Amino acid sequence: MKAGIVGLPNVGKSTLFNCLSNAKAQSANFPFCTIEPNIGVVNVPDPRLVKLEELVNPERVLPATVEIVDIAGLVKGASKGEGLGNQFLGNIRETDAILHVLRCFDNDNVVHVDGSVDPVRDKETIDIELQLKDLETVEKRIDKVARAAKTGDKEAQKEVAALTKVKQGLEAGRSVRGIELTDAEREEYINRMQLITDKPVMYVCNVDEESAANGNAYVDAVKAAVANEKAEVLVLAVGTEADITELDTFEERQMFLEDLGLEEPGSAKLIRGAYSLLNLHTYFTAGKKEVRAWTIPVGATAPQAAGVIHSDFEKGFIRAEVIKYEDYVSYGSEAKVKEAGKMGVEGKEYVVQDGDVIHFRHNV
Numbered sequence: 263m264k265a266g267i268v269g270l271p272n273v274g275k276s277t278l279f280n281c282l283s284n285a286k287a288q289s290a291n292f293p294f295c296t297i298e299p300n301i302g303v304v305n306v307p308d309p310r311l312v313k314l315e316e317l318v319n320p321e322r323v324l325p326a327t328v329e330i331v332d333i334a335g336l337v338k339g340a341s342k343g344e345g346l347g348n349q350f351l352g353n354i355r356e357t358d359a360i361l362h363v364l365r366c367f368d369n370d371n372v373v374h375v376d377g378s379v380d381p382v383r384d385k386e387t388i389d390i391e392l393q394l395k396d397l398e399t400v401e402k403r404i405d406k407v408a409r410a411a412k413t414g415d416k417e418a419q420k421e422v423a424a425l426t427k428v429k430q431g432l433e434a435g436r437s438v439r440g441i442e443l444t445d446a447e448r449e450e451y452i453n454r455m456q457l458i459t460d461k462p463v464m465y466v467c468n469v470d471e472e473s474a475a476n477g478n479a480y481v482d483a484v485k486a487a488v489a490n491e492k493a494e495v496l497v498l499a500v501g502t503e504a505d506i507t508e509l510d511t512f513e514e515r516q517m518f519l520e521d522l523g524l525e526e527p528g529s530a531k532l533i534r535g536a537y538s539l540l541n542l543h544t545y546f547t548a549g550k551k552e553v554r555a556w557t558i559p560v561g562a563t564a565p566q567a568a569g570v571i572h573s574d575f576e577k578g579f580i581r582a583e584v585i586k587y588e589d590y591v592s593y594g595s596e597a598k599v600k601e602a603g604k605m606g607v608e609g610k611e612y613v614v615q616d617g618d619v620i621h622f623r624h625n626v
Contacts, residue, residue, distance in 0.1 A: 263557075264301075264329040265536040266357030267466075270384050272372065273365040274468040274500040276300070279332035281504045281529055300332040306537050306544070306555070307530040310587055310617060314546060314553045317594060326544050326555040328537050331357055351395050355456055359539040360463040361532070362388065363500075366480035367470040381467065381480050382487045389437060389459070396457045397432040400425055403455065424451045432459075439463070439492055462539045464494040466532065474499035475523035496535060498528040543616035546587070547571070548596070564612040568622045578626030582608045587617035 267275045282304050306326040315323050333353045354360065364381035404425045410418035424447040431441035437459035443452060452460065465488055467481045477497045485495050499522075506527055509515045519527065537543075537557075544555045545567055558567050564584075569576030584606040585599050593599045596619075614620070 263359075263540045263542060264331050264357045265359040265361055265540060266331040266333050266354050267361045267363060268333050268354060268388065269363035270365070270387065273363045273384070275363050276332055277504050278361075278363060278466065278468070278498070278500045278529075278532075279330060281500065281507050282330050282533065302330050302332075303327050304330050304533055306533055306557075307526075308534075308544065308555060310544075311546070311553065311555050313591055314548050314587075314619070317590070318548050318550065318553050320549065320553040321551050322553075324552065324554040326537070326542075326557045328533060328540065328542070328557075330361075330536065333357075351392070351458065354392070354458055358461065359536060360458075360461050361466055361536060361539075362463055363466045363468055364480075364484055366467040366478060366484065366497075367473070369470070379480065381484050385465070385484065385487060390435070392458045393432050393435065393437060396438060396459050397429065399455060399457060400429050400432065404429065420447075421451045428452060428457075437491070440490065462492070462541075464496055464532075464535055464539055466500075467495060467497045468500045469497055471499050471502045471522065473497070474502060474528070494535060494539070496528065496532055498532060503527060503529050545614050545616070545618045545620055547621070548590070548619050558614060560616075562614050563610065564608055564614055564620075564622075565610050567614045567620065568624065571622070574626040575622055575624045578624040579610060580623040580625055582612060582614075583621040583623065584608050584612070584614075585619040586615075587619060590619050 267279055269275050279300055279302060282302060304327060306328055308325060311323060311325055331353065362385065364384055365379055366381050368379055404422060407418050407421050407425070411422045424443060427443060427447070428438055428441055432438070438452065438457045439460050439462065465484055467477065467484055469478055469481060473481070474497070481495070481497055488495060502522065506515050506518050507529075509518060515527070519525070541560050542557050543560050544557060547554050547556065556567065556570050558570055564582040565576045565579040568579050568582070585596065585604065589599050589602075589604045590596070593602055593604065596605075599605050
């Protein structure tokens, strides 16, 4: 599962990517610095994993991860191929969620592709290009299905009706995620098209150091502009975050954060936000050899969760022995949880909850 960082050129995307992944994507003060997408696998910060490590004292600890893709800057006309647009749009289509970086700071030394700072305008520029690309995709599909619909094919008629709603919404300047559709229409006709503006989105407001804790007028304008969208807004001083990652010790980083009025790096919030945006959550396995966070989609059943460890675990699933994270911490060990009768024995229908500590029984 991948989250893609998008935005206009020169808004801080590659600096953010470097900060998140500790990879060193080229970052420079001119457009199209990034052409091929950079991909980083990022650990998901989770204090529960730290606590389990303290209680179990394992040989190793493995956190959950999420893939972050740094996609080159889009420009006006990208949907028609401007500025390498087709390649960039193709890269976005391959991601599962979008982290849309908006410049919300003034700095005469950093050029803006449109000559002035206006994050709401920038958002609309990107939105229009993505919507135009989706409109092209939807119109092609309507042309294909319309022939069958005209012959009386009921299923094709339903699909054309759903697609027409999407077409009209896109033409009115709405992204697919904000267009009113029934659950059935989305599941049966729209989801499989992988439309770009149907992907979940988080707007990352890149601010200056002084605005890191409370935002600024640019951030307020963005929040007002996206109030009717199904979207999150995160305030992040990307340049400052990059400086923090360069500090040698944890103590130095904490002092820097405290001076800014922050409890933790904004990048940690962003990574967790991306994880949530992808509709993922975590369960744990805990033993002397390893304490590990495993990534599963929200709603996964116990056998499906077991299959993330090994496909044979899913095939030969017998039961899941489940301890709630809070009980593990409260009683201090697996043995004491069992003594207190707090360990649940769950079958194939059990839906794994975020934070469950699980031991799987299987016959393979």
